Amino acid sequence: MSSRYNHKLVEKKWQKVWAKENVFQTKKNLNKKKYYVLEMFPYPSGKIHMGHVRNYTLGDVVARYKRMKGYNVLHPMGWDAFGLPAENAALTEKKHPESWTYQNIKTMKSQLLQMGLSLDWEREIATCHPDYYKHEQKFFIDMFKAGLAYKKEAEVNWDPIDKTVLANEQVIDGKGWRSGATIEKKKLSQWFLKISKYSDELLKDLDILKGWPNKVKVMQSNWIGKSIGAEIDFKLSNNNKSITVFTTRPDTIFGATFLALSIEHELVQALSKKNESLNTFIQECKNLNPEKTKKGFDTNLFVDHPFIDNKKLPVFVANFVLKEYGLGAIFGCPAHDQRDLDFANEYNLDVIPVVKPLNINEKKFKVNKVAFTDDGVIINSQFLNDLNVDKAKDKIIIEIEKREIGRKKINYKLRDWGISRQRFWGCPIPIIYREDGEVLAVEDAELPVKLPDVKNFSESSSTLNNISGWKETICPETGMKAQRETDTFDTFFESSWYYFRYCNARLDKPFDPKDIDYWLPVDQYIGGIEHAILHLLYSRFFTKALRDLGYFKLDEPFKGLFTQGMVTHLTYKNKNNEWVEPKDIQKTNGTLKDKKGLLVQTGKVEKMSKSKKNVVDPNDIIETYGADTARWFMLSDSPPERDLQWTDTGIASSYKFINKLYDFVNKLDGYEDSRKDDIDIVESIKKIINQVSENIETFQFNKSVAKIYEFVNILNESISMQKLSRKNFEWSLEKLSIILQPFVPHVSEEIWWSLKKEETLCINQDWPKEVVKKEIKFKIAVQINGKTKEIIEVDQNISKKEVLETIKMNSKIKKNLIDKEVVREIYVEGKIINLVVK
RNA sequence: GGGAGUAUGGCGGAACUGGUAGACGCGCCGGAUUCAAAAUCCGGUCACUUUGGUGGUGUGGGUUCGAUUCCCUCUACUCCUACCA
16 A cells, blocks of 8 residues: 655644544643744734744744643743734725634634644634733733833824824834825823933843843843943033033043033023024024934033032033933033044034043154044042043042032933834723813723724724714713723733733733743743844843732743744846736746846845845745645755745755655555665764754754754665665654654654554653664874874774884875884873874 | 853764764755756765875863863853852
């Protein structure tokens, strides 16, 4: 009996069996070690793309492997279901964003099911469901009451034609995406979360995250942007008020020759009210790029230098001073800051060097066009002279504090998280504004604040503010009239805590702290590098905030993090400079043409994207070749953290391989038992099995794949030459099906079933750990002056002396030693013997 | 400007703590099978070569008995970030 492998039937069959037996349903089990593996959940945009296929395949390898290693594995899936595309689609289709979203979820779920992922679908969540978002409304209220959520003015993008607020991605080159109108900045009062309160903890705890890529930690650390410096008060010369600046270079205070304020600075705002030319300058600044032109406005005010008697510094308003960082005010020390120097040169301000390079004479040292920003020796600075930069910083800060003209100060770049969005398809912010001006949290019993059911979604429905009747409400306590907050949460809000919800996806509370204790932290989180900062930082913040609100005891949500590479593909363009889809390419006699018969040229290999038309639809691939083939291709060749180039030949060869695997079943049927001395073959297979495990542990799946190829090659060769006993052929095939299980689970089950014909599943087998016999013989390289000349086989316990004797008998070596004197002999057991000759 | 990273055959990539460079896959070449093709199977595939060897891991140097691996120099590319005082 010989049968061809039918992936369509086989894959469906096992998917059904796994589902029927509830294989992947997870229960808390305190007797077992837990393992939580999670891939970043998808936005339900329509259908899955290759990036998803790669992401979920990687996660599935880990999940199945850990399960077979005996862990109690949690591997859930859900939908990041709020977001702008649903609104856009609803506009064109004139229906509620909800129905569009749920339709997509349905489609994408069926695709994920086809991939044969070991997911616990009982825990599936959709963040747009009130049973999900009601809990985050409660979190927000807790944060509000604890002072972690507050309101302040912030700018939004305002489209003056559509009279709506636009998201950043709806603004293209400064114009509204639909109206084409020039977008204005408008100030609105908006909600913020106090992530800045956790700046230091978020920075420090990066050290705990041993399982994170260094790259991501560096990015987060830069984003938090801690810097140590000082605040210094400069007294205005004509009155008793002062201007406070922040600096990280207090050591250069003696080189200060001016002060500069941002246009948003309080003092500037006050001055501008009665100074028309300053006002004009402020308007001009809005159209200036400070990187190209540094512009200033002389206020004619002066401040006293805090350390030099009778020295006065002019105060400027300058376009290059940031309002959000520090205090929006700086002192300029042109000699040691390039920006200050450019500015000083523009306005003929003094340049006084106060740090000189070590090996240059003070008299010869001049700063002209390039500021000196390195470490050196302090000069021209009274009591700081002769110190280096670090020492001078310490000393000047002590002095500043002693004189009470400033203080040591740590500053962060990290800003508070603005969470208000003027959009419909998001979680409503549970706040009411009472007519007497009170801002109140919605009472727990009133939660969730649900989105309205809009029948015909239109432009005007795109904010809750415009939906009649929705915002009017009554304060339950006083009976006074009130209005609901009409903004919704940033969608990062939902993704900041979904990994907790999976512990108890159907509970009426957000989760059971006991289950959080058991399951969290996530042992292995897998996703794209694009979330290195925002999503991961917000999630870390959320964990710490919920901890402080008493929900659980946990400092960090993700113990291990893996960032996968992108899936790329060659791009094609025709003579009209239009992108061409790969499936529309026809190849004749080495030339490429598109459907219209136009000549096509290949371009760069780029990330698959609709705009460049270089996408391959996973649907087509799974239909044609099956899920196992797609999975195998995703895991072959490229290391998971690097980009993976999609090729037709690659997928075809994966397909061949899957069929070849099943062919062993046919070959076993009717295999004649012959040789029995196959111990070497069995040993080498055992070695390979262990190597496959090692490579999975270290996330080097491409190497596991290579080892499996070796396994298959050895097996094929041995059976075609009848070197393997029937018993060991069966043994090999059993082992093969088991180690294939994490990678290509369907064909693995099929082989297993063919061998066993009983009611066991391959996924339920234990992962093998083979005991490999110590080898009796070593192969060692014989080198002369470090160059390998010969490879010899020796007994394991041979001595150096014996090795030397052996190789001196070797004719090849002998020849190389003619007229040479051996001056040194280096022997590394089991590896090399090196003769150093003259 | 600042930060992180990468560089190995025609291509994707292997090479444990310094010890046989190019595993494995793709592609290519040759052969078998076939009326023919596809599929499949077998063999070959770093370069040069006087077939003894010699050279070779982006460049140039260093350490070492020995360097893809460690150190320094330069070059190219990728990613992040950017007037953060």
